[in-house]
Amino acid sequence: MGKIRKSTRTRGRLLATAAILALLAPLGIGTAQAGLMSYQDGYEFNPSAKWSIAGSHSSGGGFNINIPSSARTGNNSGWLGVQPGGWAYQQIEIPTGSVSGRPDTECAAAIWIKPMVIRQEVAIEIWDRNGNQLYRRLSEHAGSENYQQIYTDRWTLGSRTSVFVRIVDYGTTGQGGTIRLDDLVFQCYFIG
Numbered sequence: 715m716g717k718i719r720k721s722t723r724t725r726g727r728l729l730a731t732a733a734i735l736a737l738l739a740p741l742g743i744g745t746a747q748a749g750l751m752s753y754q755d756g757y758e759f760n761p762s763a764k765w766s767i768a769g770s771h772s773s774g775g776g777f778n779i780n781i782p783s784s785a786r787t788g789n790n791s792g793w794l795g796v797q798p799g800g801w802a803y804q805q806i807e808i809p810t811g812s813v814s815g816r817p818d819t820e821c822a823a824a825i826w827i828k829p830m831v832i833r834q835e836v837a838i839e840i841w842d843r844n845g846n847q848l849y850r851r852l853s854e855h856a857g858s859e860n861y862q863q864i865y866t867d868r869w870t871l872g873s874r875t876s877v878f879v880r881i882v883d884y885g886t887t888g889q890g891g892t893i894r895l896d897d898l899v900f901q902c903y904f905i906g
């Protein structure tokens with residue numbers, strides 16, 4: 715289930731939450747006072763209403779529901795399957811109105827992926843509602859590996875009241891492939 719938490723706390727309190735730990739380093743939190751908005755989604759509650767899927771060359775994706783062995787945590791996870799020469803993505807829209815409009819608000823996102831069988835090229839991207847790409851990182855991942863986290867550097871939110879986190883699987887050139895997805899974490903941070 716998507717959850718939004720917004721708070722103003724000391725750094726010590728922030729460190730107490732394991733999910734936040736995942737992004738503290740890229741966010742570079744180092745001040746005594748900070749504001750934080752955190753959103754998480756692990757595909758556990760109605761994922762088809764939150765995640766949209768697209769692809770080319772008959773590529774696409776879906777959800778593994780009530781299959782704990784496929785999930786990183788819980789019972790559910792997502793997946794992307796790419797045909798040779800194609801690509802597929804899942805994306806989710808994150809509401810950011812509670813922290814937008816501040817000049818110093820920066821955000822970062824992370825998700826866990828599991829490449830199946832063969833090497834996969836995977837991108838994590840941030841888009842706004844006007845079709846502007848705010849961030850992109852492309853990385854290669856060996857096949858048949860365990861879940862591993864991919865994440866963005868921090869980027870400036872500006873006045874945007876929502877953004878999209880998009881995970882794109884390109885498969886392996888000429889072969890396609892499949893990844894699983896679970897445990898999105900999204901955070902925005904500002905100096906209080």
Ligand SMILES: [Ca+2]
Pocket residue numbers: 756757758785786787788789790791896897
């Ligand atoms: Ca899950």
